[in-house]
Amino acid sequence: xxxxxxxxxxxHEIARLIPYGRVTSYGAIARYLGSPQSARTVGWAMNAxxxxxxxxxHRVVNRKGLLTGKFHFDxxxxxxxxxxxxxxxxxxxxxxxxxxxYWDPGKNLL
DNA sequence: CCCGTGACTTCCG
DNA sequence: ACGGAAGCCACGG
Numbered sequence: 001x002x003x004x005x006x007x008x009x010x011x012h013e014i015a016r017l018i019p020y021g022r023v024t025s026y027g028a029i030a031r032y033l034g035s036p037q038s039a040r041t042v043g044w045a046m047n048a049x050x051x052x053x054x055x056x057x058h059r060v061v062n063r064k065g066l067l068t069g070k071f072h073f074d075x076x077x078x079x080x081x082x083x084x085x086x087x088x089x090x091x092x093x094x095x096x097x098x099x100x101x102y103w104d105p106g107k108n109l110l
Numbered sequence: 111c112c113c114g115t116g117a118c119t120t121c122c123g
Numbered sequence: 124a125c126g127g128a129a130g131c132c133a134c135g136g
Contacts, residue, residue: 007133026118030132036119037131043117044133050117062118069117079117 007033011045014105015055021086022103023059023095032105043069058082065098 014029026042035041042060046069049055058079062068070079070093080090089096 005133030118035132038133039118040116040131041118041133044115046117048134057117060117063120067117072117 007035007038007041008045008048011042012049012052012055015046015049015057015060017105017108018056018059018103019108021088021101023061023065023083023088023098023101024103024105025061025063025065027063028104028106029060039063047072056082059086061095061098065095065102067093067095 010033011029014024014032018024025039026046027036027039030036030038030042033042046055046057046060049057050072057069058073060069067079067083067090070077073079075081080093083095083101084090086101088101095101
């Protein structure tokens with residue numbers, strides 16, 4: 001049977017679990033999946049998530065709170081607008097209050 | 111099986 | 124603080 005990679009599925013699931021006004025990092029998701037070194041693969045999974053509107057990929061940023069994947073969105077600053085719409089303060093493609101908006105997938109289950 | 115790619119992360123200068 | 128390079132894992136061809 002054709003089962004898609006669990007890694008992608010998990011990443012997609014976690015991405016959907018990100019609450020409104022919160023953001024997380026690829027490494028955090030990867031670490032939650034048990035592969036802290038697979039942060040890049042998480043980003044790749046988000047690339048596949050691009051086809052799923054149920055996945056708020058704009059809430060997923062890198063470890064520094066930098067909107068590295070903003071170029072992958074439809075618009076140039078679409079990701080930034082979405083985050084700002086949720087109360088995020090972005091400057092130079094970087095979230096100023098990143099720590100304030102940060103959300104850990106493991107913390108949700110904790 | 112080998113190679114290339116990628117929305118990351120960490121280390122070094 | 125900033126920039127460049129290396130390492131890492133997973134998918135597709």
